[in-house]
Amino acid sequence: MKTQLIELGGGERNEVIKCVEDMQYVVTASKNFSDEEYNLNFVFETKDVNASVFGLFNLGKDDVLKLNLRVDHKVRGTSCHADVRAVLLENAFSQFLGKIVVDKCAVKTRSELNNKTLVVGNNTKSISSPVLNINTDDVICSHGSTTGRISDEEIYYLQSRGLSEKQSIDVVKQGFFEDLLREVIDEKIRNEVLIRLEGLL
Amino acid sequence: MKKSLPDLKSIYKQKYGFKANSDRHLKFDKGISQDIVKQISGYKNEPKWMLDYRLKAYETFVQREFPYWGVDLSGLDLGDIYYFIKPSDKKRSWDEVPKEVRDTFDKLGIPQAERAFLAGVEAQFDSEAVYGALKNELNEQGVIFTDMDTALKKHSKLVREYLGTLVPYTDNKFAALNSAVWSGGSFVYIPKGIRVKRPLQAYFRINASQLGQFERTIIIADEGSFVHYVEGCTAPVYLEASLHAAVVEVFVKPEARVRYTTIQNWSDNVYNLVTKLARVERNGVMEWVDGNLGSKATMKYPACHLVGEGARGELLSIAYASDNQHQDAGGKMVHMANNTVSNIVSKSISVKGGRTSYRGLVHVDEDADNVQTRVECDALILDHESGSDTFPLMRINNSTARVEHEASVSKIGEEKLYYLQSRGLSEAQATSLIVAGFIEPIVKELPMEYAVELNQLIEVEMEGSVG
Numbered sequence: 001m002k003t004q005l006i007e008l009g010g011g012e013r014n015e016v017i018k019c020v021e022d023m024q025y026v027v028t029a030s031k032n033f034s035d036e037e038y039n040l041n042f043v044f045e046t047k048d049v050n051a052s053v054f055g056l057f058n059l060g061k062d063d064v065l066k067l068n069l070r071v072d073h074k075v076r077g078t079s080c081h082a083d084v085r086a087v088l089l090e091n092a093f094s095q096f097l098g099k100i101v102v103d104k105c106a107v108k109t110r111s112e113l114n115n116k117t118l119v120v121g122n123n124t125k126s127i128s129s130p131v132l133n134i135n136t137d138d139v140i141c142s143h144g145s146t147t148g149r150i151s152d153e154e155i156y157y158l159q160s161r162g163l164s165e166k167q168s169i170d171v172v173k174q175g176f177f178e179d180l181l182r183e184v185i186d187e188k189i190r191n192e193v194l195i196r197l198e199g200l201l
Numbered sequence: 202m203k204k205s206l207p208d209l210k211s212i213y214k215q216k217y218g219f220k221a222n223s224d225r226h227l228k229f230d231k232g233i234s235q236d237i238v239k240q241i242s243g244y245k246n247e248p249k250w251m252l253d254y255r256l257k258a259y260e261t262f263v264q265r266e267f268p269y270w271g272v273d274l275s276g277l278d279l280g281d282i283y284y285f286i287k288p289s290d291k292k293r294s295w296d297e298v299p300k301e302v303r304d305t306f307d308k309l310g311i312p313q314a315e316r317a318f319l320a321g322v323e324a325q326f327d328s329e330a331v332y333g334a335l336k337n338e339l340n341e342q343g344v345i346f347t348d349m350d351t352a353l354k355k356h357s358k359l360v361r362e363y364l365g366t367l368v369p370y371t372d373n374k375f376a377a378l379n380s381a382v383w384s385g386g387s388f389v390y391i392p393k394g395i396r397v398k399r400p401l402q403a404y405f406r407i408n409a410s411q412l413g414q415f416e417r418t419i420i421i422a423d424e425g426s427f428v429h430y431v432e433g434c435t436a437p438v439y440l441e442a443s444l445h446a447a448v449v450e451v452f453v454k455p456e457a458r459v460r461y462t463t464i465q466n467w468s469d470n471v472y473n474l475v476t477k478l479a480r481v482e483r484n485g486v487m488e489w490v491d492g493n494l495g496s497k498a499t500m501k502y503p504a505c506h507l508v509g510e511g512a513r514g515e516l517l518s519i520a521y522a523s524d525n526q527h528q529d530a531g532g533k534m535v536h537m538a539n540n541t542v543s544n545i546v547s548k549s550i551s552v553k554g555g556r557t558s559y560r561g562l563v564h565v566d567e568d569a570d571n572v573q574t575r576v577e578c579d580a581l582i583l584d585h586e587s588g589s590d591t592f593p594l595m596r597i598n599n600s601t602a603r604v605e606h607e608a609s610v611s612k613i614g615e616e617k618l619y620y621l622q623s624r625g626l627s628e629a630q631a632t633s634l635i636v637a638g639f640i641e642p643i644v645k646e647l648p649m650e651y652a653v654e655l656n657q658l659i660e661v662e663m664e665g666s667v668g
Contacts, residue, residue, distance in 0.1 A: 088600075104585070124600040130608075132591040137582040137612040147597050147604040 003186035005193070006040065008067070014039040019078070020046045026189055027055040027067075027084070028196045035064035037095075042071045044078035044106075054180050055084030058173070058197045059092035061121065066095040071111060073102045079110035083180055087173050090121030098130040102139055109136075113143040118176045120150050120169060232280045235259060238381050241285045245350060245384075248357060258370035258380030265374040271560075272498035272527045277472050282444055284382045284415070339397070344428075345390040346401055349417050352388030359390065363419050367450040367478045367506075375446040375474040379415050386416035386447065391426040391457075400462070400648055403432035416447040422457040422485075431648060433464040433492075444472050445496070451479035451487060455509060458486040464651055466495035466658075469524065473499040483509030483538075489516045490646050492655065493528045502560060504533035507541040517643045518547040519655075522555030522587070523662065531560040531592075536572045536602075547578035548640050551587035552662075558590040565602045572602040580610045581639055583632070633660045 001022045006015070009030030017025065019042055027040065042053060057065050071080050086094045100111045113130050130143035150172055158168035177197065184190040229237055238259045242252040267274055339346055345356060353360050370380035387403055422428055445467060453459050459479065467473055473496035479487040489503035505514030520528035534543035549557035559578045580589040591608045613635050621631035637644075637656055644652045 119600045122600050126597045127595065128597075128604075128606075129592070129594045130606075131593075132589070132608060132610055134580075134582065134590065134610045135588045137585050137587065139582075140609075140611045142607070142609040143591070144608075145593070145595060145604070145606040147595065147602060149601050149603070 001185060003184060003189050005189045007196075008038045009033050013037065014041075016041045016043060018046075019044045019049050019051045019080075022050045023052075024183075024185060025051065025053045026184055026193055027053065028193050029057055029065070030196070033063075035066065037066040037068065039068045040070070042069075042080065042082075044071075044073045044080065045075055046078075047075045048077040050079045051081075052183070053080065053082040053084075054184065055082075055086075056177055056180060056193055056197060057084075057086040057094070059086055059088050059094060061090040062092065063089070064093045064095075068097045068099075069113075070099045070101070071113065073100070073106040073109045073111060075106055077108045078106065081112050083114045083116075085116045085118070085177060085180060086126075087118045087120055087176060088124040088126065091123045092121060093125045095127040096129070096145075097127075098143065099133065100131070100141055100143065101133045102135055102141060104135045107136055107138040109139040109141065111139070111141045115143075115145045116176075117147040118150060118173065119148065120173070229283065229285050231283055233259070233262075233282075233284050233378075233382065237284055241382055241384065244285070245353075247353060250361060251353065254365065254370075255381050255383075258377050259382075261370050262374060262377035262381055265377055267374060268500075271500045271529045271558075272472075274472065274498070276497075277444065279444075282414075285384060339401075342395045342397070343392045344395060344397060345388065347388055349386040349388050349419070350384065352419075356388065356390075359421075360388065360419065363421060363450065363452060364417075365450075367452070367480055368448050368476050372476060376448055376476045379417060379446050379448045379476070383415045383417035383448070386418040386449075387420070387430070387432075388418070389420040389428065389430060391420075391422045391428045393423045394425045395423075396427040397429070400429040400431045403430070414445050418447070418449045420449075420451045420459060420461070422451075422453050422459045424454045425456045426454075427458045429460040429462065429648075431462045431651070433466070443470050443497075444474070447475045449475070449477040451477075453479055453481040453485035453487050453512075455483040455485060457482075458488075460488040460490065461503075462490040462492075462647060462651070464492040464494065464647070464655065465499070468495065469497050469526065471496045473497075473501065475499075475501040477501065477503040478506065479504070479514070480506045480508060481512040481514060484511040485509060486513045487515070488646075489518075489532065490643070491516065491518045491530065491532075492643075492647075493518075493520045493530050494658070496526065496528075498527045498529070500529045502531050502533055502562075504535065505543065506535045506537060507543065508537045510538045510540055512538060512541045514541075514543040516545045516547075517646055518545070518549075518559075519640055519643050520547070520549040520557045520559075521659075521662070522549070522551045522557045523553040525554045527556045527558070529558040529560060531558075531562075531578075533562040534564070534574060535562075536565045536569045536574065539568075539570045539572075541569060541572055543572075543574045545576040545578070546642060547576075548643055549578075549580045549589065550583065550636060550639070551580070551589055552583040554586040556588045556590070558592065559608070560592045562594050562596070563604065563606075564596045565599050565604075567598040569599050570601045572599065572604075574602070574604050576606040576608075578608040579639070580608075581636065582610065582612050 003024040006027045007030035013036055059065055096115045098113045100113055102109050115128050117126050126147055128145045130145055132141055134141055154172055155168045229240055238255050242255055368376050370377040451459055481487045487505050491503055493499050503516055507514050514534050516532035520530045522528045532545050547559050551557045563574050565572045578591055582589050589610050593606055595604055618631050636659055644655055
């Protein structure tokens, strides 16, 4: 399976990606990332194609992320696993509008959409709206969304092991992205994403 | 061959068209106007403040647009509705009630006295034998439980203090309509510290028409009190009018708890557009239990404003859509204070071209610290013609909130059906059992007789839907 890196930045703000073969798509912020709204539409028009979409964002102080992610299943037998995660530092804002649309003829569709937000800073705001629009019966579709603050118990535990508060927070952030990053097959892309996440190992 | 509910619904439409040949000794003209609003208020002999309120609401209604989202309202002709009818004692003869309706009452074990009322044969539910004892008990406790028209006469100050403060007529077009032409509904006041042991059932109010298009209900649970209010029923309910636009306002004072259970199974000509909102103060608990089984189209989103520290809001929702019904239901939880908690569980089933849509909002104010909220919505689609949507929205403006949301949509797994059929069940029985298990988390919260009836109803529906 191939991996494609999609960097959200100063360029294209609306992108339609036709999923014609099994693929991993890794979405992250480029150096030119700004607070504009980005629209990504993954369209399955070829039967029996499987795809994963991983979104990884580390929003610094006052950063803004507005991502609209739509997955259209138009033929039978396709599957999509979409997982978008964001860490929010001080005053950061994230808006995630997701949508899975399954057409009447798209039987045997498997589609999953997850959005996780880890709040580290104060005065953060987030909006999450994962929508399902299902027009046939023989499918398994789901979505999930969680938002939560970094746990005081976790930080305290790590500090009791000798880490500073900043180191402890970095470890928790690293763990937050770890399982997704491990699934990225292409090592070069994985490393580039790590750089985008600002130095997390 | 046994007829199922989906079959008898089409028989309603084809043979009877929900037209009753009854005498009505008072009926205003169709359509709504300022004159109609004045006539309604004049007929009821209301205080001037109530008339003024109705007229302002009417102006708002005229100006507001239909919602651009939700169910298809293109078939709703607001000019073709009677906005006030005072029924005579007898609506129609028992002979005019379709045989299939009577058979369904048999299958569900509906008591004889209730059948006549539900089928539109009697305008009042004669339940003195049951209700009399309860009424005395309530009087001794200082509980007020009456219809809104009587409350406006006997408790005018109290009604004026609360009416429209949670759901103003500016809330939406149908709240404005209700505020202009409301009639019927319940007024409940529970004094401080009183816990009403038995559920208050809406159709146990003896006076006035029990089935109103534009019911207005107010419940006030004073500090430390408890009440469980129940309305509706699982049996199919005849409603001549094609629009049911009710408004419910619930005030949960500190440390009080209110459970509001609704099971609606309106006939399939009805647009069911309802606004329900509860205000929950410090350490108060509000529980909505909402069952939507009938109507042509429903839009209903029971809401909680959690305004006091430690307040809790819960919503348990079932939606069943068949025969091209559209149940657009859900809930709203607005967290406006610290340490508030909300929980939404929604289960929906769509079959035979029906569509269910979950629409929900969770909002956390900037100043609301340590909020916890969880939403779970699951949908079963039982055939290729049906569909399902979820439209959740989480707006989190406080960095200490803990928010969880999950949703799933699927059909019944073939391996589950195969397993049960290998144990000797028919496909219909297997489907019925799995569906009953699917909705069990909500059914177990219903009063026992409702739970029993609902399970029986699902069984009847599954018989007609499978094979």
